[in-house]
Amino acid sequence: MQKPVRWGILGASNFAKGATGPAIHAAKGAKLVALATSSAEKAAGYQAFCPDLKIHSSYDSLLSDPDIDAVYIPLPNHLHVEWALKAMDAGKHVLCEKPVALKAEEIDPLIAKRDETGLLATEAYMIVHHPQWQRTKQLVEDGAIGDLVHVDGVFSFNNAEDKTNIRNRPETGGGALPDIGVYTFGSARWVTGQEPDTLTADITFENDVDVITRVTARFPSFSYNCVISMRMHPRQDMFFHGTEGVIHLSAPFNPNSFGPAILRLHQPNQSIREERFPSANHYVTQFEAFGDSVRNGTPFAWTFEDAKGTQAMIDRAYAAAR
Structure with a gap:
Protein backbone atom coordinates (compact mmCIF):
# COMPACT_ATOMS: atom_id res chain seq x y z
CA MET A 1 0.00 0.00 0.00
CA ILE A 127 -14.83 22.86 -8.46
CA VAL A 128 -13.02 21.06 -11.29
CA HIS A 129 -12.85 18.03 -8.97
CA HIS A 130 -16.62 17.92 -8.56
CA PRO A 131 -18.48 15.42 -10.75
CA GLN A 132 -21.11 18.01 -11.74
CA TRP A 133 -18.41 20.09 -13.42
CA GLN A 134 -16.64 17.10 -14.94
CA ARG A 135 -19.98 16.00 -16.34
CA THR A 136 -20.72 19.51 -17.68
CA LYS A 137 -17.39 19.60 -19.51
CA GLN A 138 -18.05 16.16 -20.98
CA LEU A 139 -21.56 17.09 -22.14
CA VAL A 140 -20.40 20.29 -23.83
CA GLU A 141 -17.51 18.51 -25.54
CA ASP A 142 -19.80 15.66 -26.67
CA GLY A 143 -22.24 18.09 -28.27
CA ALA A 144 -25.14 17.35 -25.90
CA ILE A 145 -26.36 20.96 -26.31
CA GLY A 146 -25.29 21.34 -29.93
CA ASP A 147 -22.98 24.27 -30.61
CA LEU A 148 -22.33 26.40 -27.55
CA VAL A 149 -23.65 29.92 -28.16
CA HIS A 150 -23.72 31.66 -24.77
CA VAL A 151 -22.54 31.22 -21.16
CA ASP A 152 -23.87 33.22 -18.26
CA GLY A 153 -23.57 33.01 -14.51
CA VAL A 154 -24.19 34.67 -11.18
CA PHE A 155 -22.37 34.30 -7.87
CA SER A 156 -23.45 36.61 -5.07
CA PHE A 157 -23.67 36.97 -1.31
CA ASN A 158 -23.92 39.93 1.04
CA ASN A 159 -21.24 40.64 3.64
CA ALA A 160 -21.79 44.41 3.84
CA GLU A 161 -22.08 44.31 7.62
CA ASP A 162 -18.79 42.46 8.12
CA LYS A 163 -16.43 45.40 7.68
CA THR A 164 -13.38 43.61 9.12
CA ASN A 165 -13.69 40.63 6.76
CA ILE A 166 -10.55 40.28 4.60
CA ARG A 167 -12.81 40.32 1.52
CA ASN A 168 -13.76 43.92 2.39
CA ARG A 169 -10.18 45.08 2.94
CA PRO A 170 -7.99 46.26 0.03
CA GLU A 171 -4.73 45.71 1.94
CA THR A 172 -5.38 41.94 2.10
CA GLY A 173 -6.29 41.58 -1.57
CA GLY A 174 -10.03 41.71 -0.95
CA GLY A 175 -12.83 42.10 -3.43
CA ALA A 176 -15.56 40.07 -5.04
CA LEU A 177 -13.56 39.36 -8.19
CA PRO A 178 -10.61 37.67 -6.42
CA ASP A 179 -12.91 35.84 -4.03
CA ILE A 180 -15.71 34.56 -6.27
CA GLY A 181 -15.09 35.97 -9.75
CA VAL A 182 -12.53 33.20 -10.12
CA TYR A 183 -15.45 30.76 -10.27
CA THR A 184 -17.69 32.44 -12.83
CA PHE A 185 -14.64 33.20 -14.98
CA GLY A 186 -12.60 30.04 -14.48
CA SER A 187 -15.46 27.57 -14.86
CA ALA A 188 -16.37 28.93 -18.30
CA ARG A 189 -12.71 28.80 -19.35
CA TRP A 190 -12.22 25.27 -18.02
CA VAL A 191 -15.35 23.79 -19.61
CA THR A 192 -14.70 25.35 -23.03
CA GLY A 193 -10.91 25.59 -23.18
CA GLN A 194 -11.25 29.11 -24.57
CA GLU A 195 -10.01 32.56 -23.55
CA PRO A 196 -11.92 35.83 -24.05
CA ASP A 197 -11.14 37.99 -27.10
CA THR A 198 -12.94 41.07 -25.77
CA LEU A 199 -14.18 42.03 -22.31
CA THR A 200 -16.04 44.96 -20.75
CA ALA A 201 -16.81 45.47 -17.06
CA ASP A 202 -18.94 47.70 -14.88
CA ILE A 203 -17.66 47.67 -11.29
CA THR A 204 -18.98 49.25 -8.11
CA PHE A 205 -16.24 49.94 -5.57
CA GLU A 206 -16.44 50.54 -1.82
CA ASN A 207 -13.29 51.45 0.09
CA ASP A 208 -11.29 50.59 -3.06
CA VAL A 209 -12.70 47.05 -3.06
CA ASP A 210 -14.94 45.77 -5.86
CA VAL A 211 -18.32 44.76 -4.45
CA ILE A 212 -20.51 44.42 -7.56
CA THR A 213 -19.19 43.53 -11.01
CA ARG A 214 -21.02 43.02 -14.28
CA VAL A 215 -18.91 41.51 -17.07
CA THR A 216 -19.65 41.00 -20.75
CA ALA A 217 -17.15 39.15 -22.91
CA ARG A 218 -16.75 37.55 -26.29
CA PHE A 219 -14.91 34.23 -26.54
CA PRO A 220 -13.91 32.79 -29.94
CA SER A 221 -17.11 30.76 -30.33
CA PHE A 222 -19.56 32.06 -27.72
CA SER A 223 -20.72 35.15 -25.84
CA TYR A 224 -20.50 35.48 -22.06
CA ASN A 225 -21.84 37.58 -19.23
CA CYS A 226 -21.85 37.31 -15.44
CA VAL A 227 -22.67 39.15 -12.24
CA ILE A 228 -20.40 38.89 -9.21
CA SER A 229 -21.32 40.56 -5.95
CA MET A 230 -20.66 40.81 -2.23
CA ARG A 231 -23.64 43.15 -1.79
CA MET A 232 -26.55 41.10 -3.14
CA HIS A 233 -28.77 38.33 -1.85
CA PRO A 234 -27.05 34.92 -2.18
CA ARG A 235 -27.44 33.33 -5.59
CA GLN A 236 -25.47 30.80 -7.62
CA ASP A 237 -26.23 29.78 -11.21
CA MET A 238 -24.29 28.81 -14.32
CA PHE A 239 -25.85 28.27 -17.74
CA PHE A 240 -24.30 26.83 -20.90
CA HIS A 241 -26.72 27.61 -23.73
CA GLY A 242 -26.35 25.84 -27.05
CA THR A 243 -28.24 25.45 -30.32
CA GLU A 244 -29.89 22.24 -29.12
CA GLY A 245 -30.06 22.49 -25.35
CA VAL A 246 -29.10 24.18 -22.10
CA ILE A 247 -27.07 22.97 -19.13
CA HIS A 248 -28.02 24.61 -15.84
CA LEU A 249 -26.08 24.16 -12.60
CA SER A 250 -28.11 25.48 -9.66
CA ALA A 251 -25.43 25.13 -6.96
CA PRO A 252 -22.26 25.28 -9.04
CA PHE A 253 -19.78 26.64 -6.54
CA ASN A 254 -20.88 25.66 -3.02
CA PRO A 255 -22.89 22.48 -3.56
CA ASN A 256 -24.56 21.03 -0.47
CA SER A 257 -23.98 24.14 1.65
CA PHE A 258 -25.77 26.42 -0.83
CA GLY A 259 -28.06 23.76 -2.22
CA PRO A 260 -28.04 20.29 -3.77
CA ALA A 261 -25.70 19.67 -6.68
CA ILE A 262 -28.10 19.30 -9.61
CA LEU A 263 -27.22 19.37 -13.30
CA ARG A 264 -30.28 20.03 -15.47
CA LEU A 265 -29.98 19.27 -19.17
CA HIS A 266 -32.74 20.99 -21.17
CA GLN A 267 -33.21 19.08 -24.45
CA PRO A 268 -34.83 19.85 -27.84
CA ASN A 269 -38.11 18.03 -27.06
CA GLN A 270 -38.58 20.38 -24.06
CA SER A 271 -37.74 17.57 -21.65
CA ILE A 272 -35.38 18.15 -18.75
CA ARG A 273 -32.96 15.49 -17.57
CA GLU A 274 -31.61 15.87 -14.06
CA GLU A 275 -28.39 14.44 -12.70
CA ARG A 276 -27.79 14.73 -8.95
CA PHE A 277 -24.59 14.37 -6.94
CA PRO A 278 -25.70 14.29 -3.29
CA SER A 279 -22.63 12.67 -1.78
CA ALA A 280 -19.85 14.47 -3.67
CA ASN A 281 -17.50 16.68 -1.65
CA HIS A 282 -15.19 18.58 -3.98
CA TYR A 283 -12.74 19.40 -1.19
CA VAL A 284 -12.24 15.72 -0.43
CA THR A 285 -11.92 14.75 -4.10
CA GLN A 286 -9.45 17.61 -4.62
CA PHE A 287 -7.08 16.26 -1.96
CA GLU A 288 -7.53 12.71 -3.21
CA ALA A 289 -6.65 13.83 -6.74
CA PHE A 290 -3.64 15.74 -5.42
CA GLY A 291 -2.36 12.64 -3.61
CA ASP A 292 -2.87 10.51 -6.70
CA SER A 293 -0.88 13.01 -8.72
CA VAL A 294 1.96 13.12 -6.17
CA ARG A 295 2.21 9.34 -5.87
CA ASN A 296 1.42 8.22 -9.40
CA GLY A 297 1.97 11.20 -11.64
CA THR A 298 -1.69 11.37 -12.62
CA PRO A 299 -2.37 14.74 -14.31
CA PHE A 300 -3.98 17.24 -11.95
CA ALA A 301 -7.06 19.00 -13.31
CA TRP A 302 -5.98 22.59 -12.51
CA THR A 303 -2.54 24.17 -12.95
CA PHE A 304 -0.87 27.50 -12.27
CA GLU A 305 -1.29 28.17 -15.99
CA ASP A 306 -5.05 27.72 -15.59
CA ALA A 307 -4.99 30.07 -12.61
CA LYS A 308 -3.01 32.63 -14.62
CA GLY A 309 -5.66 32.61 -17.35
CA THR A 310 -8.40 33.37 -14.85
CA GLN A 311 -6.32 36.05 -13.14
CA ALA A 312 -5.63 37.65 -16.52
CA MET A 313 -9.39 37.86 -17.03
CA ILE A 314 -9.79 39.49 -13.60
CA ASP A 315 -6.99 41.94 -14.43
CA ARG A 316 -8.77 42.84 -17.67
CA ALA A 317 -12.04 43.43 -15.81
CA TYR A 318 -10.35 45.86 -13.42
CA ALA A 319 -8.60 47.66 -16.28
CA ALA A 320 -11.81 47.93 -18.29
CA ALA A 321 -13.71 49.44 -15.35
CA ARG A 322 -11.02 51.88 -14.26
Missing part, protein backbone atom coordinates in the same frame (compact mmCIF):
# COMPACT_ATOMS: atom_id res chain seq x y z
CA GLN A 2 1.24 3.47 -0.89
CA LYS A 3 1.98 5.88 1.92
CA PRO A 4 -0.44 8.78 2.36
CA VAL A 5 0.59 12.31 1.51
CA ARG A 6 1.29 14.01 4.84
CA TRP A 7 -0.16 17.52 4.99
CA GLY A 8 0.57 20.67 6.95
CA ILE A 9 -1.63 23.77 6.97
CA LEU A 10 -0.20 27.29 7.14
CA GLY A 11 -2.48 29.41 9.30
CA ALA A 12 -5.58 28.49 11.28
CA SER A 13 -8.21 30.04 9.02
CA ASN A 14 -11.88 29.46 9.74
CA PHE A 15 -12.35 28.19 6.19
CA ALA A 16 -9.67 25.55 6.63
CA LYS A 17 -11.10 24.59 10.02
CA GLY A 18 -14.59 24.13 8.64
CA ALA A 19 -13.99 22.78 5.14
CA THR A 20 -10.55 21.87 3.86
CA GLY A 21 -8.97 20.66 7.10
CA PRO A 22 -11.69 18.05 7.64
CA ALA A 23 -11.45 17.22 3.92
CA ILE A 24 -7.75 16.37 4.24
CA HIS A 25 -8.60 14.28 7.27
CA ALA A 26 -11.32 12.44 5.32
CA ALA A 27 -9.54 12.04 1.98
CA LYS A 28 -8.14 8.67 0.96
CA GLY A 29 -4.38 8.78 0.60
CA ALA A 30 -4.04 11.91 2.71
CA LYS A 31 -3.10 12.53 6.33
CA LEU A 32 -3.35 15.83 8.20
CA VAL A 33 -0.18 15.99 10.29
CA ALA A 34 0.47 19.58 11.34
CA LEU A 35 -0.86 23.10 11.66
CA ALA A 36 1.09 26.35 11.96
CA THR A 37 -0.52 28.82 14.36
CA SER A 38 0.53 30.75 17.44
CA SER A 39 -3.01 30.61 18.84
CA ALA A 40 -3.79 27.74 21.18
CA GLU A 41 -7.48 28.59 20.90
CA LYS A 42 -7.44 28.31 17.12
CA ALA A 43 -5.40 25.11 17.28
CA ALA A 44 -8.01 23.55 19.55
CA GLY A 45 -10.63 23.94 16.83
CA TYR A 46 -8.55 21.73 14.54
CA GLN A 47 -7.62 19.24 17.22
CA ALA A 48 -11.34 18.66 17.79
CA PHE A 49 -11.45 16.63 14.56
CA CYS A 50 -7.76 15.71 14.40
CA PRO A 51 -6.60 15.02 18.00
CA ASP A 52 -3.03 14.00 17.08
CA LEU A 53 -2.34 17.18 15.12
CA LYS A 54 1.14 18.61 15.63
CA ILE A 55 1.12 22.37 16.28
CA HIS A 56 3.93 24.59 15.02
CA SER A 57 4.15 28.11 16.41
CA SER A 58 5.44 29.56 13.12
CA TYR A 59 5.07 28.99 9.40
CA ASP A 60 8.82 28.52 8.98
CA SER A 61 8.83 25.83 11.65
CA LEU A 62 6.16 23.88 9.82
CA LEU A 63 8.02 24.19 6.50
CA SER A 64 11.15 22.72 8.10
CA ASP A 65 9.24 19.70 9.47
CA PRO A 66 10.54 16.55 7.69
CA ASP A 67 7.29 14.71 8.47
CA ILE A 68 5.34 16.92 6.07
CA ASP A 69 5.14 16.20 2.33
CA ALA A 70 2.70 18.87 1.20
CA VAL A 71 1.52 22.25 2.43
CA TYR A 72 -1.95 23.72 2.09
CA ILE A 73 -2.03 27.53 2.16
CA PRO A 74 -5.31 29.25 3.14
CA LEU A 75 -3.67 32.56 4.11
CA PRO A 76 -5.02 35.99 3.07
CA ASN A 77 -4.66 36.59 -0.66
CA HIS A 78 -1.69 38.96 -0.50
CA LEU A 79 0.46 36.31 1.24
CA HIS A 80 -0.10 33.46 -1.22
CA VAL A 81 2.84 33.96 -3.59
CA GLU A 82 5.39 34.54 -0.82
CA TRP A 83 4.53 31.42 1.14
CA ALA A 84 3.97 29.18 -1.87
CA LEU A 85 7.51 30.01 -3.01
CA LYS A 86 8.88 29.40 0.49
CA ALA A 87 7.09 26.07 0.71
CA MET A 88 8.55 24.91 -2.59
CA ASP A 89 12.00 26.09 -1.50
CA ALA A 90 11.51 23.85 1.54
CA GLY A 91 10.82 20.89 -0.75
CA LYS A 92 7.08 20.69 -0.09
CA HIS A 93 4.32 20.12 -2.60
CA VAL A 94 1.88 23.04 -2.53
CA LEU A 95 -1.85 23.53 -2.79
CA CYS A 96 -2.59 27.24 -2.40
CA GLU A 97 -6.02 28.80 -2.02
CA LYS A 98 -7.39 30.95 -4.79
CA PRO A 99 -6.60 33.48 -5.99
CA VAL A 100 -3.02 32.29 -5.91
CA ALA A 101 -1.87 35.81 -6.86
CA LEU A 102 -3.23 39.33 -7.20
CA LYS A 103 -1.88 39.90 -10.74
CA ALA A 104 -1.40 37.44 -13.58
CA GLU A 105 2.33 38.17 -13.89
CA GLU A 106 2.85 37.29 -10.21
CA ILE A 107 2.11 33.66 -11.09
CA ASP A 108 5.16 33.40 -13.37
CA PRO A 109 7.65 32.93 -10.49
CA LEU A 110 5.43 30.17 -9.12
CA ILE A 111 5.44 28.38 -12.47
CA ALA A 112 9.21 28.75 -12.71
CA LYS A 113 9.77 27.44 -9.16
CA ARG A 114 7.41 24.51 -9.75
CA ASP A 115 9.29 23.56 -12.91
CA GLU A 116 12.67 24.01 -11.22
CA THR A 117 11.80 21.81 -8.25
CA GLY A 118 9.61 19.23 -10.00
CA LEU A 119 7.11 19.50 -7.16
CA LEU A 120 3.35 19.45 -7.58
CA ALA A 121 2.28 23.01 -6.88
CA THR A 122 -1.01 24.54 -7.94
CA GLU A 123 -4.08 26.53 -6.97
CA ALA A 124 -6.87 24.99 -4.91
CA TYR A 125 -9.60 25.35 -7.52
CA MET A 126 -11.86 22.70 -6.11
